[in-house]
Amino acid sequence: MLLLPLLALAAYLFCFLSFFLDGQAQVLLKQRQVSVTKGHKTTTSVDCIAEDIPDFQSAYIHWYRQVPSKAPEWILYIGPGAVSYNDNSYSNKYSSLKEGTNICTFTISDINSSDEGTYYCVFGSGTKLIVSGKWYVVRSSPPANSEILQKKHENQIIYVCLIEKFYPEVIRVTWTDDEKEVTDNVVKGDTWQSTKEDEYSIASWLTVPAENKDKKYYCKYEHEEEKASLPTQGIFYMLKMQFDVLL
Structure with a gap:
């Protein structure tokens, strides 16, 4: 399993982007999936949107693979109608193709435990591949419960987005207002494992000025194929005891 220092990796891979794309620093590559869970002997694909x-x-x-405690490994690149591999033996395991005007797909075949890791297209945010221990079984579950709790403290309002009982543990949580993503005064906690095996939870905090009490914010999460958006308006206030326990 992997929690990657994304800033360091982004800086490392940005050099490749600048070189291979002739210095077009404005180019952006995005990966939609934050994680993919697959069983042994199966095939999965990850897309990259340019x-x-x-x-x-x-x-x-270019596609790279990152495993814990190791430098990113270059796997392949796809150019004008051709794929070039770091090792010729990789052609039996990996493939890539371009679709339309902006989608590049990376495919991993005959998955086994050694394929687990995080896969990047150049300096994208990465997609984590999790290999299930059960043969031919995809073992994932979306959050069983999600809610926003609220606490007013002096001249501030603190929102806590609580997302519970999901697997695998990889999840992307963001805050937005009606127009854009909010990054100031946001704290994302680490995932924690509940008493039941293979169930994880996470909390994220957003602090806003008290005068913004009528402004609507959203806690959004992406988990495997599941996406949800929770509004702050119409939520229940937290009891002080609950808040102290959460923090």
């Missing part, structure tokens, strides 16, 4: 590449079919898109 923005602002004028001639996408001629561009070089």
Whole structure:
């Protein structure tokens, strides 16, 4: 399992992006999936969405794999109609293709435990592959419960987004207002495992000025194929005892 220092990796891989795409620093590559859970002997695909590449079919898109305590390993790149591999034996395991004007797909075949890791297209946020211990079984479950709790403290309002009982533990949590993502005064806690095996929970905090009490914020999460958005309006206030326990 992997919690990656994304800033260091982003800086490392950004050098490759600048070189291979002729210094087009405005190019953005995004990966939609935060994690994918698959069983042994199965096949999975991860997509990478490119923005602002004028001639996408001629561009070089690189794929890397990161495992704990090791440097990112370059697997392949796909250029104008051809794929080049770091090792020729990789052609039996990995493949890549471009679709339309902005989607590059990376496929891993005949999955086994050694394939577990985080896969990146250049400096994307990464998609984590989790291999299930059961043969031919995909073992994942979306959050069983999610809610926003509220606490007013002096001239501030603190919202706590609580997301419970999901597997695998990889989840993306963000806060937004009606227009854009909110990053100031946001704290994301680490996932914790409940008493039941393979159930995880997470909490994220947003602090806003008290005068924003009528403004609507949203806690959004992405987990495997599940996406949800929870509004702050219409929520229940937290009891002080509950709040102290959470913090």
